[in-house]
Amino acid sequence: MADTADTAHGTAHGGGGAPTPAPRRPSWRHIGPGIVVAATGVGAGDLVATLVAGGKYGYTLLWAAVLGCLIKISLAEAAGRWHLATGRTLLDGWRSLGPWTTVYFTGYVAVWGFVYGAAAMSSTALPLAALFPGVMGLKWWAVLCGVGGLLFVWFNRYAVFEKVMTFLVGVMFLVTVYLAVRVAPNLGDLLPGLVPALPDGSLLYTLGLVGGVGGTITLAAYGYWVNAKGWRDTGWMRVMRLDNRVAYLTTGVFVVAMLIVGAELLHSSGIAIAKGDKGLVDLGGLLEEEYGAATAKLFLVGFFATSVTSLIGVWQGVSLLFADFVARLRERDGAPAGTGAPGPEAGAVPVERSAPFRAYLLWLTFPPMALLFLDQPFVLVVVYGVIGAFFMPFLALTLLWLLNSSRTPGEWRNGWFGNTVLGAAGVLFLVLCVQQVRDLPW
Secondary structure (H helix, E strand, O other), rough: HHHHHHOOOOOOEEEOOOOOEEOOOOOOOOOOOHEEEHHHHHHHHHHHHHHHHHHHHHOHHHHHHHHHHHHHHHHHHHHHHHHHHHHHHHHHHHHHHHHHHHHHHHHHHHHHHHHHHHHHHHHHHHHHHHHHOOOHHHHHHHHHHHHHOOOOOOOOHHHHHHHHHHHHHHHHHHHHHHEEEEHOOHHHHHHHHOOOOOOOOOOHHHHHHHHHOOOOOOHHHHHHHHHHOOOOOOHHHHHHHHOOOOOOOHHHHHHHHHHHHHHHHHOOOOOOOOOOOHHHHHHHHHHHHHHOHHHHHHHHHHHHHHHHHHHHHHHHHHHHHHHHHHHHHOOOOOOOOOOOOOOOOOOOOOHHHHHHHHHHHHHHHOOOOHHHOOOOOOOHHHHHHHHHHHHHHHHHHHHHOOOOHHHHHHHHHOOOOHHHHHHHHHHHHHHHHHHHHHHOOO
């Protein structure tokens, strides 16, 4: 890759005489990892949440959706900055905080991956079943999606993965913007929605909208994708920041477009859609009634692009995290901490070909298929809910800790603004965590 080759030259000398990486000039040709993390984080659940927000409150909560994107920019930037500033992976940083992080992450990747695998396969299957009715049952579409995602990630390295994800993001973007234009937004109502306001009884719903847009474990994978791109030192810091901001600005347009669709198509007519991913199939039916079969099918194509990016993004990104997790566990007592992330030049065997990476791919794909044909066990639902609820506060608060400690070079530690945003994000996610745990079927 061109980016990898660029890392081989261009250094400057600091005041102490030690070579320091020369800053690379930000360029559109470098953009990639941010698109990948943003596309992976925005799934069918975010589509539904944003549509329901528009359907229930019109444009009133537009500001909350935009704020959610800004928070994710800060979180992804913090993860990328840790990798570039320290030369260490996020798993290595977590491990330095104590063994409790290893215990939590072990439970998380085991239970979360098992349940999420089934959910991702089902979500990706829904638009296919709607596009090709009568071809086969939804569960078998889900199995096909899972196996297809496995084979794609298994046989491709990061460069191909990024190109495919970028193409799918383009499809998502064009479809959602077209739909927003098609439903003819009322700009006079849209602009006031950028002013923070809380309709009666909407506080927790609003917090969920702020915290839920693109907020998953894949935010933690951003630093790994940055390294896989070939960005491995502070010379790439400005490039990483441009990449991250462009990606989440694209996500912001995507989210605003879906809220417009909800406000104009659902709110104005008083129509409610089903909860969960099936609500998007309902929306497809409404679009067909209002705008014809072609528009409905186009929406289903965008729905599929949104779901499949989340599937293959998690299959690739969380498998990278797991491979690094296993590498940290294998370190011998007394050995130095890891000094870099898995990537193109990390040893003779590329991380995508390593046994831990592929083992987690198999874990995400085949065991969850049992859940497609069986009801989810009660205990598993509760454990999954608790572990999953704690991840975003865990990510925000550990990044806050790492980036204010001596583990991070002084130049790249958090300033007051970074601390304010990460601290606010941590509090927000803790509130959502408590609410999510309370809502579980105890």
